[in-house]
Amino acid sequence: MSEPILELRGINKSFGPVHVLHDIDLVVNPGEVTALVGDNGAGKSTLVKCIAGIHPTDSGEVLFNGQPVQIRGPRDAADLGIEVVYQDLALADNLDIVQNMFLGRERTKAGLLDETDMEQAARKTLASLSVRTVKSVRTQVSSLSGGQRQTVAIAKAVLWNSKVVLLDEPTAALGVAQTRQVLDLVRRLAEQGLGVVLISHNMNDVFEVADRIACLYLGRMAAVVSSKEVTHGQVVELITAGRSGDLGIARPEAATI
């Protein structure tokens, strides 16, 4: 039986007087795509930033591989094997692909960067994903298309042998075909055994790629459902009303911020 790779228990987070996340429980299983959905302001990005160590949580527990962990910053998250891909600020524009893939963790040989090694590893990683990217891994990121940039950002997770990848609206700025391409890559990452959390507002995309759907409503986890067992309509209801039939929060009207 496979254990969850990442587990959140009772996470709370406030910004000053604003209570944004209420007692969030969430399990991320290896090999599954878990979609995280919710209306604007529901708390999706905040939750991802709490996991990534960008925001400290007020209370609650994070378990990685069954062990309680403290994630105090992006470095801690990366060390555990958690990679985060954001909508836009995923890469540094003024650097090339290799530099981006190694940013903050340059390989060193006797204290110096080993450029040849890094270049080879970057090239090998991109080839292993068999996606068409660019002619040279020395291309400046600023000259890549949106889809290529997200591919490079996601490839970092493979290069660093990450266990969990969190993607916060990775396709929001992309056209339809590029979106499909990135989602296909996301699906293939999961099929290699990684735990994937994908934030998206597009229900079609969610159903086409996700195994499970976690629905946030006003900062509360309304329900986590199997994408095989629910309809679009049910998920939309969970997002907009916190409840759909037997699913969801018992008294959503009592849920206030």
Place this chain on the structure above:
Amino acid sequence: MTGPTSGTRPDEIRRHNRTALLRRLHVDGPSTRASLAAELGLNRSTIKALVDGLAEAGVVAERVPALRSGAGRPSLLVLPQPQAAVVIAIDVRVEHVAMGFVGLGGEILGRDSWNLHRTRDPGEVITHIVESARLMADDLDADAVGVGVSVPGVVRRADGHVHEAPNLHWTDVALGKRLEAVLKLPVQVGNDAELGALAEHVRGAAQASSDMVYISADVGVGGGVILSGQPLRGTGGYVGELGHMVVNPRGNRCYCGCDGCWETEVGEPALCRALGLPDDAPRGTVVAALRALDDPSVLDEFAGWLALGLANIVNVLGPELVVLGDLYTALPDAVVDSVSTAVQRRSLVSRAVGGTQVVTSPLGRDAKLVGAAELAFEPVLETL
């Protein structure tokens, strides 16, 4: 390579040589004019004429190789141009459909895939394929020239009619005809394991083997066979149901009507049970469980059945190589090694040939997609 017979007209000889050269570039990638001449047994002036013609048509490009070996004028490197011929490859699996636009030379130029969770209705699958094809064609600015489709079922090769694809719950689907009507392109449909074998033969573990068997598990189990370099096909093309070889008369009932088919012992649900997972666990979950396996002995029984079936197959078909594909590529090395050893010990054919090798596919999950692309390319290379 069979040479043109005497009495052949010069343009037929040129056509034949052009196809041979294209196939060589498509399969093995960029080559120098000198090595093309040597490998195809043609003189340098013939190669020059062929390459010039192809370059003029935009099918290949030439450039000076980056790394020079030795002194003197370097032989020009001939590169196939992916955009010169693009095919659509479609891999219909039990839980997903994967699709790609594949260029001359085999590069995957664009991809799409989607869950088949809610519906496997053939009409809806076809509609989605057509939508995706339009999207990708626009995005890549590519006009596809052919289509190859892999289906986990019994397929009539002549017209791509799917008789039965039990795990998809498809019966008598005129997939080839229906796709041709909407895509307005030649469509070829093949059994998934047969196309996996083709992919391994052209681009994977079996490039140097002319007698090989490809076995794969994607929910069910299928096999593709290449003997003397040619795919083995029965009447109408119906061969490959190796998963329904009965190995355990006291075993579980199979949907095909028999008891104890090999598939019931070595299919994805059987592997899930051995790992303590639900029968229908997502693929990634199964892969993750195999990666994290502390105690490979939980797979002993599974590995025993795998070896038993493979020993039968090796005795009957006499391949030099068995390639395990798809889900089996995630099996721990120790398990594959033990299966390989058991097959060599039990199969007298294996012993006679000095040990049939059992290896996992380097193409992994993409084998059938790659095979579907090669199926589509076969007629294309002759007319380009």
